[in-house]
Amino acid sequence: MLSTMDFFWERIVPNLDKGLWLTVQIIAPSAIIGFLLGVFIGTLRVFGSPKIRKVMDVYTAIIRGVPLVVQLFILYFGLPSIGIYFQPYTAAVLGFILCSGAYHSEYIRGALLSIKQGQLKAAYALGFTRVQTILWIVVPQAVRRALPGCGNEIIYLIKYSSLAYIVTCMELTGKAKALAAQTFRFTEVFFAVGLYYLFLTTVATWLLAWLERRLSIPGFGGKSR
Numbered sequence: 026m027l028s029t030m031d032f033f034w035e036r037i038v039p040n041l042d043k044g045l046w047l048t049v050q051i052i053a054p055s056a057i058i059g060f061l062l063g064v065f066i067g068t069l070r071v072f073g074s075p076k077i078r079k080v081m082d083v084y085t086a087i088i089r090g091v092p093l094v095v096q097l098f099i100l101y102f103g104l105p106s107i108g109i110y111f112q113p114y115t116a117a118v119l120g121f122i123l124c125s126g127a128y129h130s131e132y133i134r135g136a137l138l139s140i141k142q143g144q145l146k147a148a149y150a151l152g153f154t155r156v157q158t159i160l161w162i163v164v165p166q167a168v169r170r171a172l173p174g175c176g177n178e179i180i181y182l183i184k185y186s187s188l189a190y191i192v193t194c195m196e197l198t199g200k201a202k203a204l205a206a207q208t209f210r211f212t213e214v215f216f217a218v219g220l221y222y223l224f225l226t227t228v229a230t231w232l233l234a235w236l237e238r239r240l241s242i243p244g245f246g247g248k249s250r
Contacts, residue, residue: 044200063129088127132174
C-alpha cells in the first residue's frame with residue numbers, strides 16, 4: 026500500500042490535474058457568458074416593456090427557485106424524452122450559464138435601480154437616444170456597482186461546478202469520486218480536492234479584486250491604487 030505522500034503524488038495529483046483542466050473549461054465560459062446574460066436580463070428587467078419585464082422576472086424566479094442539481098437533471102436526463110439531447114459537458118455548461126445569468130441579473134437590476142434618474146434626463150437633453158443612454162451611460166455604471174456581488178456569484182460558480190459530475194461530466198470532483206471509489210482512500214482524495222478548489226477560488230478572488238481596481242473611478246466610491 027502506498028504511503029500518503031506517494032499516493033498523493035503518484036495517484037491523486039495526476040488524476041485531479043486531468044479533472045482540473047475540464048473544470049476550468051467549464052468555469053470559464055459559464056462565468057463569462059453567465060455574466061453577460063445577467064447584464065442583458067437585468068437590463069431588460071429594468072428598462073424592458075412590461076411584458077418583457079414579466080417574462081424575465083418569471084425566468085429569474087424559476088431558475089433561482091429550483092435547485093441547480095434539479096436543473097442539471099432536467100437538461101441531461103429529462104430533455105431526451107422530448108428529443109433534445111446534450112453532451113455531458115454541454116448540459117453542465119448550459120445549466121451553469123442559465124443559473125449564473127439569473128443571479129447576476131439580480132445584482133445588475135439592483136445596480137441599475139441605484140442610478141439616479143437625473144442622469145437619464147441629462148442624457149436625453151444632450152441628444153442621446155434611450156438605447157444609447159442605457160448602453161453607454163447607465164449600464165457601465167451599473168456593472169461597476171454590481172461587480173462585487175457578481176464576483177461573489179463567480180466564486181459560487183467555481184464551487185457548484187462540482188455538480189457537473191452528476192451528469193457524467195468527469196471534472197475535478199468526478200475524477201476524485203472515481204479515484205476514491207477505486208482506492209477507498211476518501212480522506213486523502215477529498216482533502217486534496219478541497220485544496221484544488223481553494224486554489225481556484227483564491228485565484229478568482231485575486232483576479233476579481235484586480236478587476237475592481239481597474240474599473241474603479243477615483244472619487245466615485247472606488248479605491249484608487
